[in-house]
Amino acid sequence: MSREITPEELEQYNVEETLGYLSTVFSILIKRKFNNLLKQGGFELSPEQFVVLATLHWNGAMSLSEMAKKTFKDNANVTRMVDLMEKKKLVARKKNEKDRRAVRLVLTDYGQQVFEQALSHVVELKSMYAQNLTEEHLVKLKEMLETMIQNMFKAED
Numbered sequence: 001m002s003r004e005i006t007p008e009e010l011e012q013y014n015v016e017e018t019l020g021y022l023s024t025v026f027s028i029l030i031k032r033k034f035n036n037l038l039k040q041g042g043f044e045l046s047p048e049q050f051v052v053l054a055t056l057h058w059n060g061a062m063s064l065s066e067m068a069k070k071t072f073k074d075n076a077n078v079t080r081m082v083d084l085m086e087k088k089k090l091v092a093r094k095k096n097e098k099d100r101r102a103v104r105l106v107l108t109d110y111g112q113q114v115f116e117q118a119l120s121h122v123v124e125l126k127s128m129y130a131q132n133l134t135e136e137h138l139v140k141l142k143e144m145l146e147t148m149i150q151n152m153f154k155a156e157d
Helices: 007-012 019-040 047-059 064-071 075-087 109-129 135-156
Strands: 091-095 103-107
Touching (some): 019 109, 047 109, 064 075, 075 091
Antiparallel strands (some): 091 103
16 A cells, blocks of 8 residues: 655655665676676576576476476576576476476486586675675575565555
């Protein structure tokens, strides 16, 4: 439920100082830098594809719709991305033993190798954005972001 904005609030509101704007800018910049690091490292891998590899590494096999949920992408986008990744032999679709119509997405051995090699660039990326921040700052920021994400999930209901 929205309320009327007062003229004073309107006058004070600067979009460039909002959490939404700042988090969007950070997301764009980190994705751009990660993409560059992957290219410089000789990887034919986008940041989004890395997230798919990481998700499979940490969670194991899953359906395409589960991957879409975990990565906040729509099913069509995930399907296109997985098609490309399958051609690169990074992932494979495996039929479910119990339900032959169901397909599970799995990380290939090669995909696991690529994930582990690309992970060094994630560490490099963290050292860039974490400059002048203590580990305590980073932990607190992560906790706050997790809380705000949970608040937004609740707001969707």
